[in-house]
Amino acid sequence: MSETTNTVNYFEIGTPDPEAARAFYGEVFGWEFGPAGPAGYGTVNQGAGGLWDTSGIGAGAWAVFYVEVTDIQASVDAALSHGAQTVLPLVDNGVILFTHLADPAGNRFGIWQRKSAD
Known part of the structure; x- marks a missing residue:
């Protein structure tokens, strides 16, 4: 198991106003x-996170942290069995698999898995 497995190691901010988000986080934190x-997706601090322009997809504003796992389906199943809800179904972008879930209190989070090099 990798040192990063089951740890928070990535974040994303979704916003219908990416310029305002860039200005805010850039000025406050120097990002x-x-x-x-x-x-509409760009990186934050050379890949530490990402910023999504959600204006074209109607996804609103949100911030989400990601937990890296070795078996995404097992982790999704465990989360769902403990009361989580799917917010964004599983996505395969060719490099990673990821999904957004909401915990029982409604807090959004992501789970991701590296794809093996074939």
């Missing part, structure tokens, strides 16, 4: 932002 790609 630097990479350019947004075609899907």
Whole structure:
């Protein structure tokens, strides 16, 4: 098991106003932002996190932390069996698998798994 498994090691901020978010977090914390790609996603502090422009998809504003796991389906099943709800179904972006869930109190979080190099 990797040292990063079952630890929080990534975050994302979703916002319908990415310029305002860049200004706020840049001025308050000195964060630097990479350019947004075609899907409206850009990195924060060279990959420590990400910023999503949600204006085109109606996803609102949110902040989410991610926990890296070795078996995403087992982790999702465990979370759901303990009262979590699916917010964003499992996504395979070619490099990782990830999903967003909400805990029983409604707090959003993400789970992700590295894909093995074939």
